[in-house]
Amino acid sequence: MKTPYSITRHKSFATAMLLTLLIASLPANGFGQTVKEFFKVNCTSCHKLGGGRLIGPDLKNVLERKDRAWLTEFIMNPKAKIDAGDEYALKLQKEANGIIMITVPIDRKRAEELLDLIEAESKLETSEFAGTTAPLIPFTDSDVAHGVELFTGATRLKSGAPPCLSCHSTNGSGAAMGGNLGPNLTQVSERLMGREALTAWLSAPPTATMQSVFKPHPLETDEIHALVALFDKTAKSAPESGGIVLWMGVIFYGLGGTLVVLMAFGGFWSGRFRAVRRPMVNSAKLKSTKNKTGKLGGKS
Amino acid sequence: MDSSGLLLDQILFGVFPYVALFTFFFVTIQRYRIHKFTFSSLSSQFLENKTHFWGMVPFHYGLIVVLTGHIMMFLLPKLVLNWNSVPVRLYILEAVMFAFAALSFIGIIALIRRRMNNTKVRMVTSPTDWLLLVFLLIQIVLGLYMALFHRWGSSWFSGAMTPYLWSIAKFSPDVNYVTALPLAVKLHIINAFILIGIFPFTRLVHVLVAPNPYLWRRHQVVRWYKNRSLIAKLRDRV
Numbered sequence: 050m051k052t053p054y055s056i057t058r059h060k061s062f063a064t065a066m067l068l069t070l071l072i073a074s075l076p077a078n079g080f081g082q083t084v085k086e087f088f089k090v091n092c093t094s095c096h097k098l099g100g101g102r103l104i105g106p107d108l109k110n111v112l113e114r115k116d117r118a119w120l121t122e123f124i125m126n127p128k129a130k131i132d133a134g135d136e137y138a139l140k141l142q143k144e145a146n147g148i149i150m151i152t153v154p155i156d157r158k159r160a161e162e163l164l165d166l167i168e169a170e171s172k173l174e175t176s177e178f179a180g181t182t183a184p185l186i187p188f189t190d191s192d193v194a195h196g197v198e199l200f201t202g203a204t205r206l207k208s209g210a211p212p213c214l215s216c217h218s219t220n221g222s223g224a225a226m227g228g229n230l231g232p233n234l235t236q237v238s239e240r241l242m243g244r245e246a247l248t249a250w251l252s253a254p255p256t257a258t259m260q261s262v263f264k265p266h267p268l269e270t271d272e273i274h275a276l277v278a279l280f281d282k283t284a285k286s287a288p289e290s291g292g293i294v295l296w297m298g299v300i301f302y303g304l305g306g307t308l309v310v311l312m313a314f315g316g317f318w319s320g321r322f323r324a325v326r327r328p329m330v331n332s333a334k335l336k337s338t339k340n341k342t343g344k345l346g347g348k349s
Numbered sequence: 350m351d352s353s354g355l356l357l358d359q360i361l362f363g364v365f366p367y368v369a370l371f372t373f374f375f376v377t378i379q380r381y382r383i384h385k386f387t388f389s390s391l392s393s394q395f396l397e398n399k400t401h402f403w404g405m406v407p408f409h410y411g412l413i414v415v416l417t418g419h420i421m422m423f424l425l426p427k428l429v430l431n432w433n434s435v436p437v438r439l440y441i442l443e444a445v446m447f448a449f450a451a452l453s454f455i456g457i458i459a460l461i462r463r464r465m466n467n468t469k470v471r472m473v474t475s476p477t478d479w480l481l482l483v484f485l486l487i488q489i490v491l492g493l494y495m496a497l498f499h500r501w502g503s504s505w506f507s508g509a510m511t512p513y514l515w516s517i518a519k520f521s522p523d524v525n526y527v528t529a530l531p532l533a534v535k536l537h538i539i540n541a542f543i544l545i546g547i548f549p550f551t552r553l554v555h556v557l558v559a560p561n562p563y564l565w566r567r568h569q570v571v572r573w574y575k576n577r578s579l580i581a582k583l584r585d586r587v
Contacts, residue, residue: 154528201436202434205430209427211504214501214504215430215505216504227501228499230499230531258509258527258528258529260525261512261513261525261526262526295440299444299447299500300447303447303451303496304451305448306449310407310449311452311455314410
């Protein structure tokens with residue numbers, strides 16, 4: 050059968066496509082950031098400058114520890130260095146509890162600018178990126194309870210950002226069955242090497258999806274405190290297996306729903322065609338057969 | 350991710366959506382201007398209506414509910430997140446969406462089998478119809494896969510997908526929302542834009558001329574014309 054419609058009938062299609070590509074090639078978000086803003090958004094969740102180690106090493110005087118060319122390449126693609134078996138990169142990964150530095154999409158120029166910034170800040174007595182060593186207020190049960198509420202979304206985040214449960218699960222919290230688009234956060238406090246690093250991470254999440262979601266909707270200090278309290282508790286709790294049962298229940302009820310709706314269709318439209326078209330077709334067939342038989346009978 | 354991967358993401362999620370959307374608007378308008386009577390799904394119901402019912406009805410009702418869910422998450426993300434803030438409500442929403450997605454899957458399988466196995470229906474099936482059925486099947490299978498293995502779609506769609514789609518709508522595409530998402534999610538997005546792009550070349554155009562007034566217009570009584578002698582005379586003339 051012929052295709053009902055063809056693109057080649059439109060001579061001006063190419064013009065429209067060109068316009069489309071022009072609009073689509075407009076600069077994307079994030080290109081206008083200054084290097085300081087970029088550092089703050091992308092690096093401070095894992096690094097300090099003169100304030101000690103977080104998840105990653107303290108970056109003060111990093112250029113004295115490794116040459117600029119290596120650092121530039123590492124900043125642009127840390128995973129490639131690790132995959133290539135680079136000894137120093139593997140050492141960094143080991144020191145960071147096995148965590149691979151997140152690859153932030155940047156070009157060589159931006160990587161060079163970051164190193165310039167680190168070099169300049171390293172010369173200062175106290176860098177603005179040295180971080181603060183806030184006194185560690187002990188977590189209370191109400192902090193954990195508030196953390197659970199924020200995790201599940203029972204209490205909405207003040208910024209309007211989606212709750213953690215959308216993408217993450219965590220055990221031992223009573224936080225029910227969470228999503229699995231992102232990693233399970235039960236042991237996140239251990240993975241990120243403690244409370245301070247986790248707090249810094251939540252203050253400016255560096256992964257692409259988290260950054261996109263939370264950059265316009267940052268977490269408040271009290272919310273971070275409550276969530277860190279929750280993760281501090283979950284890291285010490287025994288694993289749970291109830292989540293998978295709940296999830297299978299959702300799928301089971303879903304499939305049951307499909308069956309019920311199919312039966313409803315069958316029941317609701319049971320007279321469809323049978324009540325109108327089929328009797329008409331059948332009677333027409335019967336008439337035509339009778340006529341034929343009659344004619345044949347007449348002849349014989 | 351290496352630079353070629355980033356470039357590919359930029360092309361697929363930053364440029365391709367505009368190619369698809371412009372194709373959709375431009376060709377749809379042109380087709381309506383030049384060939385408005387081709388705005389039809391060219392129903393094959395009269396050729397075969399038994400499998401047609403068990404394909405067409407579940408497929409359409411399933412898809413209407415699932416699409417409405419997507420549109421709600423896009424237009425009213427806060428409402429969806431508020432609804433999902435109570436876990437039981439989240440599970441109910443997900444189960445309902447899964448039920449209707451499964452319904453559309455059953456429907457499209459029935460429709461594909463019908464077009465393959467029924468000679469009369471196969472004769473009136475164009476290559477574009479086959480192409481469309483394949484893309485729709487891929488889209489539904491990916492949706493079901495995500496519901497099964499990347500829960501909870503209704504929540505993370507509102508959190509990550511909605512801002513991405515709005516960035517497209519505001520001509521400021523931010524692909525960072527989607528670059529780190531799982532492969533199935535990325536394929537679902539790309540396939541959705543493929544469907545939007547091929548929309549005006551396929552029977553999908555019938556969506557724009559669906560007989561919506563049927564829902565509220567006054568009923569009409571259709572009767573046979575009984576003057577058989579006149580019909581016989583007219584038939585003789587022909």
